[in-house]
Each structure stands twice: as C-alpha cells, then as structure tokens.
Amino acid sequence: MLWLQSFSHAYPVLGGAYYLAGRAASDVKRRLAAQSAPAELARRVAIATYEVEMNICIHAISGEVLIVMEGERVDVVANDRGPGIPDVAQALTPGFSTAPEKARAMGFGAGLGFANMERCADEFRVSSQVGIGTKVEMAFLPRPDEGVKGASCAASGHH
Numbered sequence: 001m002l003w004l005q006s007f008s009h010a011y012p013v014l015g016g017a018y019y020l021a022g023r024a025a026s027d028v029k030r031r032l033a034a035q036s037a038p039a040e041l042a043r044r045v046a047i048a049t050y051e052v053e054m055n056i057c058i059h060a061i062s063g064e065v066l067i068v069m070e071g072e073r074v075d076v077v078a079n080d081r082g083p084g085i086p087d088v089a090q091a092l093t094p095g096f097s098t099a100p101e102k103a104r105a106m107g108f109g110a111g112l113g114f115a116n117m118e119r120c121a122d123e124f125r126v127s128s129q130v131g132i133g134t135k136v137e138m139a140f141l142p143r144p145d146e147g148v149k150g151a152s153c154a155a156s157g158h159h
C-alpha cells in the first residue's frame with residue numbers, strides 16, 4: 001500500500017509559453033520518486049500531466065494544472081480559458097490535431113496527447129465549453145502490477 005504525503009498545488013500554464021510548460025509534470029514526478037512511489041506509476045502520472053500541460057500551452061490562452069496527492073491516489077485536474085473543444089469525441093481520436101504550425105515546427109501536434117492520457121490514467125474525463133474553456137480530470141492509482149519499490153525483491157527472497 002502506498003501512503004502518499006498529502007500534497008496539493010496549482011501550477012499556472014500560459015498559452016504559447018513553451019519554455020515554461022512541463023513544470024507540473026517534472027515536479028509531480030520528482031515528488032512521487034521522493035516518496036518511493038512505484039516508478040511505473042510516477043511515469044504514467046508524469047506523461048499524462050505533461051500532455052495536459054502542453055495542451056493548455058498549445059491550444060488555450062491560459063490555465064492551471066492542479067495536482068493533489070493523498071493516500072494512494074494522485075489527481076491531476078487541468079482547467080483552461082480558451083477556445084474549448086467543439087467535438088470531444090473527435091478530439092480524443094488518435095491522430096486528430098488542430099495544432100498550429102508553430103507547435104508542429106517544435107515537434108508537437110501528433111494528435112496523440114489525449115490517447116496518451118487515456119492510456120496512462122485510471123480515471124479520465126474531458127469536459128469543454130466552446131469559447132470558454134476545457135477541463136480535463138484524471139486520477140491515478142497504483143495498478144496491481146506496480147509494486148511499491150523493493151517489494152518484488154523482498155517477495156522473491158533475494159537480498
């Protein structure tokens with residue numbers, strides 16, 4: 001059982017500010033590693049957080065990513081002010097992207113961000129209002145194959 005130290009922080013994200021994006025992802029990854037969370041869980045949280053941060057940076061005006069760690073659960077909620085998503089089902093389709101040329105030139109805009117989030121998160125929900133903004137809610141819990149660090153060593157009788 002993973003007992004995360006309670007933590008809650010909102011990270012601001014500014015549209016177009018690529019050099020600032022990714023802070024929530026690297027911070028949550030560092031915090032999970034420091035608490036000996038399973039590496040695979042930390043990786044899933046970091047990947048999904050990075051994708052949701054980049055989406056605000058690429059597609060919205062401004063927003064924030066809220067990270068809450070409690071017990072064995074990590075919640076990542078992104079809220080932005082921006083154009084919103086007219087057709088969420090279409091946006092979730094792998095390969096679909098409206099990323100502008102500027103983003104593509106930097107290697108973003110493959111249209112796989114939402115697919116990555118869906119794969120990594122244990123709970124995933126997108127809600128959006130056109131002309132107002134988008135909210136992405138994700139939750140992460142240790143999966144059965146993600147043991148607490150060192151657990152598999154102890155169980156196998158080595159060391």
Ligand SMILES: Nc1ncnc2c1ncn2[C@@H]1O[C@H](COP(=O)(O)OP(=O)(O)O)[C@@H](O)[C@H]1O
Nearest residue numbers: 055059091097098099109110111112113114134
């Ligand atoms: N925060 C957002 N605000 C507005 N549109 C968004 C947002 N996030 C995603 N989208 C829309 O969903 C599409 C798919 O997103 P994603 O799978 O991350 O691919 P990519 O970011 O590479 O385009 C985007 O191209 C965009 O049209």
Ligand SMILES: [Mg+2]
Nearest residue numbers: 054055113114
């Ligand atoms: Mg994306």
